[in-house]
Amino acid sequence: MTTDQDRLVFVNDPAAEQEDAAAHLPWKVMVIDDDNDVHSLTHMVLRDYQFEGRRLEFLFGHSGQEAKRLMEENPDTAVLLLDVVMEREEAGLEAVDYIRNRLGNRFVRIILRTGQPGRAPEQKVITSYDINDYKEKTELTSQKLMTAVTASLRAYRDLKIIEENRRGLEKIILATQSLFEMQSLKKLATGILIQLVALLELEEGALYVHPAGFAATDNNESLTLYAGTGLYEELIGKTVQETSNQQVIALVERALQRQESFCEENVYVGYFRTRNGSLNLLFLQGSKPLNALDKKLIAIFSNNVSLAFDNAYANQEMLETQQELTFSLGAAVDSHSQQAEFHLRRVAESARLLARLAGLSDEEAELIWLAAPLHDLGKIAIPDTILTKPGRLSPEEWAIMQAHTDVGARLLKNNKQRVLQAGAIIAGMHHEQWDGKGYPNGLAGEEIPIFARITSLVDVFDTLSHDRHYEKSWKINTIIDFITQNRATLFDPTLVDLFLLHLPEFLQIQTSLPNPAPHEPSN
Known part of the structure; x- marks a missing residue:
């Protein structure tokens, strides 16, 4: 829904009221006839002619073959005055067929002119060939020639406007297909800027000035850039304010004061206030002035952008809610320990990092980030006497402990939510081993789902890195030796290699989310 704050305002600018530079180029008129006198007469009659302030540019040829070549070289020809009988009796008609069917040019308006109408009867030609007018040379007076050319130029102009609008709307459809996918705000804003550049074709002819733009949001009463293209990256x-560009600052402040989007010359400033009150501002500067069609496309696209921002914030709130839910469920398993929540948060962050390193999509990485904290959910059915036992478990106790994988999978698998379905896979299979000696099903290698293989590795790493009620933490070198020695036995060897290659990043997660000191509140 577009509110008053979302409406788009176009700045009154004399230059913007005119057509852009391309609109002042002459109309191309092609004259194909084997009689030079026809060329001279046509040029004499039309040389001072103008349509909508644009003069004519003439292209001359003497044969059907030249008509084909010139149309290949000049597909933007508006009107083709074409003789029928030239090097062959149907040379002109062959040229029409070539232009329409081989070149696929449906825009040029074709006026057939013939001095021998008996050889190409009007009814047959009009019915069989895609032409727009048929004139006998004897009837084509100066006034009738001007009238025919005017009607053809008007039709050509309207077709091009329709085509430009169609292409623009097609671009909007393509551009908005990805806007409503679940994604981060930064990714969304970057995508919008890229789509705007493509939508407006701002890179076309940009020899010295490349498109540049940014997205900013309010942060402690100042607008902070969180996505950028070009020089703003x-x-x-x-x-x-820190961009030090006074013109940009002035344009942004105008949007904030008016609380509305606007276009000015080659600049678009988008003002978007979401339903939850968050402010997002887009700034894009191109290399050419925005014409009337550009502004129309921006207005349509902006409505979708506004909805996309609302959708992104709603998705963000949903993700945060799901994350807190999974952390709460996971932490409830071990209510005796303050450290449980921090273990789960580190496992979630590490699983997301390793998923990205392994080439999983952003969507899959976010999914494992949400689901990994559920890996030990089944322990909720294990007696406290076993969970908190300080020494080694007996065979009977170990059999009971192993059952937590089946319990966790059963608790989650019948839920239709993707997060809980992923959680069921992780809970049920994170104790499977690469060599097939794990439990509960003895799966091996890639039979084990990638989510379970990732969670298994990062869970062991984090568990060994911190004190537990039955064992002190290991030194980092000892942990790395253990993981290396169990490459291709306990753990997926490819994941181990990625983990070790990026070890500093995993250690940073450990540092950023340390366990609380004893008796220290966890929040």
Whole structure:
């Protein structure tokens, strides 16, 4: 839904009221006839002619073959005045067929002119060939020629406008297909900027000035850049004021004061206030002035952008809710330990990182981030006497402990939510081993789902890195030796290699989410 705050305002600018530079180019008129006198007469009659302030540019040829070549070289020809009988009796008609069917040019308006109508009867030609007018040379007076050319130019102009609108709307459809996927705000904003550049074809002819833009959001009463293209890519994290560009600052402040989007010359400033009150501002500067069609496309696209921002914030709130739910469920398994929640948070972050390193999609990485904290959910059915036992478990106790994988999978698998379905896979299979000696099903290698293989590795790493009620933490070198020695036995060897290659990043997660000191509140 578009609110008053979302409406788009176009700045009154004399230059913007005119057509852009391309609109002042002459109309191309092609004259194909084997009689030079026809060329001279046509040029004399039309040389001072103008349509909508644009003069004519003439292209001359003497044969059907030249008509084909010139149309290949000049597909933007508006009107073709074409003789029928030239090097062959049907040379002109063959050229029409070539232009329409081989070149696929449906825009040029074709006026057939013939001095021998008996050889190409009007009814047969009009019915069989895609032409727009048929004139006998004897009837084509100066006034009738001007009238025919005017009607053809008007039709050509209207067809091009329809085509430009169709292409623009097609681009909007393609551009908005990805806007409503579940994604981060930064990814969404970056995608919008890229789509705007493509939509407006701002890179076309940009020899010196490349399109540049940014997305900013309010942060402690200042606008902070969180996505950028072009020269603004290096300014992410800075405020708009820190860009040091007074013209940009002035345009942004105008959007904030008016609380509305606007276009001015080659600049678009988008103002979007979401339903939850968050402010997002888009700034895009191209290399050419925005014409009337550009502004129309921006207005349509902006409505979708507004909805996409609302959708992104709703998705973000949903993800945060799902995350807190999975952390709460996972932490409830071990209510005796303050450290349980922090273990789950580290496992979630590490699983997401390893998933990305393994080439999983952003969507899959977010899914394992949400689901990994559920890996030990089945322990909720294991007696506390076993969970908190300080020494080694007896064979009977170990059999009971192993059952937690089946319990966790059963608790989650019948839910239709993707997060809980992923959680069921992880809970049921994170103790399977690469060599097939794990439990509960003795799966081996890639029979084990990738989510379970990832969670298994990061869970062991985090568990060994911190004190437990039955054992002290291991030194980092000892942990790395253990993981290396169990490459291709306990753990997926490819995942181990990725983990070790990026070890500093996993250690940073450990540092950023340390266990709380004893008796220290967890929140």
